[in-house]
Amino acid sequence: MAGIDLTGLSTVYPNGVRAVDDLSLTVADGEFFALLGPSGCGKTTLLRTIAGLEQASSGSVGIGGADVTRVEPGRRRVAMVFQDYALFPHMTVAQNIAYPLRVRRASRQEQQEAATRTSAGLGLASLLDRRPAQLSGGQQQRVALARAIAMEADVLLLDEPLSNLDARLRLEARTFLKRLQRELGLTTVFVTHDQAEALALADRIAVMSEGRIRQLGSPKEVFQRPVDTFVANFIGSTPMNLLPGEVSGGLVEVAGARLKPPAGLDLPDGTPVTAGIRPEYLHLTSGDGITGTVSIVENLGVTSLVTLECPGPVLVGLTVAEQDEPAIGTTVTATPEPGRLLLYDGETTQLLGEAKVDT
Template sequence: MVTVEGLTKEFPGGVRALDGLNLSIMDGEFFALLGPSGCGKTTLLRTIAGLESPTSGAVRIGDRDVTPLAPGARNVAMVFQDYALFPHMTVRENIAYPLKIKRQPRGEREARAGEIGGQLGLAGLMPRRPAELSGGQQQRVALARAVACRPSVFLFDEPLSNLDARLRLEARTFLKRLQRELAVTTVFVTHDQAEALALADRIAVMDAGQIRQIGTAREVFRRPSTTFVANFIGSTPMNLLSGEVRGDGIAVAGGTVPRPDGLSDGEPVTVGIRPEYLPVLTSAQHGALSGEVSIVEHLGTSSLVTVEIDGELVAGTVAEGDEPDTGTRVWLRPVPGRVLIYRVGDGTLVS
């Protein structure tokens, strides 16, 4: 288990990268730190690793307070974005290097490197050097090196970002399977929400040095706790529309959605509806939003249809082959139970 207690990190000039974070990562969990560039996720990972010293707060791994310990004394393994392989060493030597630092006998460390390399499909590449390997092969060498030292915690700093799209998908599947087999607590930093949703047991969405929401992939996708999380999570951005409470409903984009408890008549709100929960219809229906098709974007098995409604652009989805023509009038009817209401002042979820 990895526990962060009141962690703050300030850099010279008063820049606060981490702002009093509290976080518990369960034993054996695959946990993702997700957020835009500059949100503090890599600083948090490096602080857990011991590569950064916190200004205040503590880091615990298991029952040990590792805050004052050097990286080598924490029993963690880190895989970097650029893999950080030694160019003059062979694959076998790269994998075995952490064991050499621990002064294990040469025969033992070479046997261990061969065993791990074979498990990760590197058996035929052991005599090669990094320059002779593809990006995917280099990534597997970096993973093998991390696995070889039998760490308590894996720390991954965007390890897939240098791969092309197809290889990234393959590596993602491989990485998740490997983590399940090893059952090692894993902290994974990424700015790619698709990676986080696909890989992680739980996700912490970060912004400006703070954690905005922690939850499973399903929780943060279906019920983002703030408009920031709502706008950040999802392959297509959530529609965030201006609305106003009127009677027993909320008026939004020329239509009406149900009103939750806890709101006052006339109160302005932000209505959140994911395009996936806003099907495009070609005939009028009660409560539907109506407008003119502005853009159609083909996504494969579905298409994203952007509709102009009273000067606002609202995105919905339609099945492949049912795309409306640009300029035609369509109706968007929210899926029941999939409309989220946020307060205007602080952007927090009402219902």
């Protein structure tokens, strides 16, 4: 097994686009690491640069303590699973799985043994004679994983391997992938634009934008304490409320309400801020809070997302239990859980105050 060390890494395309911009990062041996960000943020280019499929313009790539920046892909002991799985349509499942060993000129017996051994652990033993066109999307994904595992690589790179699956199969594949990575103990870097996948799977997450890392931390850290409004807006199955406000008399005036700032944060009157409150951390109350008129109620299953029209005018979202849905047109008050209100600098968009995360 091996960790990954990236130092001052940049990847610049011939047209001048800096897809990866002076990025430094360490992925620990055996870690499940997610690169998360919107399309075009540089996450797939970074993954391909680690694999050697893109050439680094500057900086270095280290794997297992060795500098592999100028080492060809086939000698980096890295396995990659592509978004479209990249299976050979004319080969059987067994031949696809054994292909890396065939490239290494392993014997037919070694190839067959590797295909049999790897397929058994992934529920593919009965499919070895089929071709990719005869498989479901989930089965194709497992074949691609089996081929990667058969390489006996030190590092596994996954480029959005769940994006082509339907919602139910994606959830099953996510659970399977998490268990498989734990069993193998492989250092894994996982690229996704789906924050739910990153939060569910990763030990740590790097949120990327324009070739740089905006925030690096555990799933809890990036969810509970986004370092700026970009990360706050990107992370979460329901977007964080980001509300313009101002400090007055030691309180934060926002959406027609006066809220207590985070403990230990003393800002002068007139300071422009953006208040960040996750819908999950807002609750209907009869006390002080943000008051608004219910305009939309969206059913999410066991919970509902309620949108309030508040003074400003601004829209504020909160989640409620299905049995607590307020009627459209009613006036309600929502109060943040203690310690859940975040304040961002109104100009720099950076989080104000020290980060504190639940353990």
